[in-house]
Amino acid sequence: MKIRIFLFSLFFSACAFAQTKSIQKPVVISSYSQYRASVKANPDNELIEIKKSIPNITLDIRYATKNNFMQQVMYKQARAFARKPVVEALKKIQRALNKKGYGLKIFDGYRPYAITIAFYQKASDKNFVANPAKGSKHNRGCAIDLTIVNLKTNKDVAMATPYDSFLPAAAANYEPVSNEVRKNRQLLINTMKKFKMNVLENEWWHYDFSGWQGYELMDIPFEKL
Structure with a gap:
């Protein structure tokens, strides 16, 4: 009996160790001086x-309001940041869309790592939030959540779902959708891709910058930037 209890305890201890190891915090820059040093070494890190x-x-x-899936204010300031090459790409995308009577609306950009932890703890569907064990491309300053607005009306164009929806229809290639939604979605996907911004498969609003792997995870709050 004692042997069985020992083996039982050993099994659960091993499981607990494996689980802890799987969610081990990755390397994250949380010091502002460390961040500034990285910018000095490579201006693209800004x-x-x-x-x-x-x-x-x-x-x-x-996330600077309560109008989000967390239903609470997550950011102290309503600001959006991204790495220098990402912003340069957004400039080109904005110019391309402006010529067609449209413009970009940004929902989120760089996201401090601490916010990703909070999202993961609360989200009912983990497929729509990044696992803190790996971090998010938002934490690297290389992901943008956005949509298109009509410049004449200043209103969002029609999409299959609202921003941050956990529904299957949020997928970038979801069907069936109306012709108007398909046209708008494809305009956004094609324009973004032209400038090295690639859509996330299950979120029509989320775009990752090609080359995100070269940037480190960050946990610097907006107030320090």
Whole structure:
């Protein structure tokens, strides 16, 4: 009996160890001085404020409000940042869309790592949030959540779901959708891809910058940037 209890305890101890190891925190830059040193070593590491670089872009920073899936304010400031090459790509995308009567609306950009942990703990569907064990491309300053607005009306164009929906229809290739939604979605996907921004399969609004692997995870709050 004692042997069985010992083996039983050993099994669960091993499971607990494996689980702890699987969610081990990755290397994250949380020191502002360390971040500045990385920018000095490579200017592309700088987190640029998107609105300052692209004044005619629209912001709707949902995580600075309670209008989000967390239903609570996550950001102290309604600002959006991204690495320098990402912002340069967004400039080109904005110009391309402006010529067609459209513009970008940003929901989220760089996201401090601590926020990713909070999302993962609360999200009912883990497929729609990043696992902190690996971190998010948002934490690297290389992912943007966005949509398109009509410049004449300043209203969002029609998409299959609202932003941050956990429904199957949020997928980038979901069918069936109306012709209008399909046209809008494809315009966004094609324009973004042209400038090295690739859509995430299960979120029509989420785009990752090609080359994100070269950037480190960050946990610097907006107030310090």
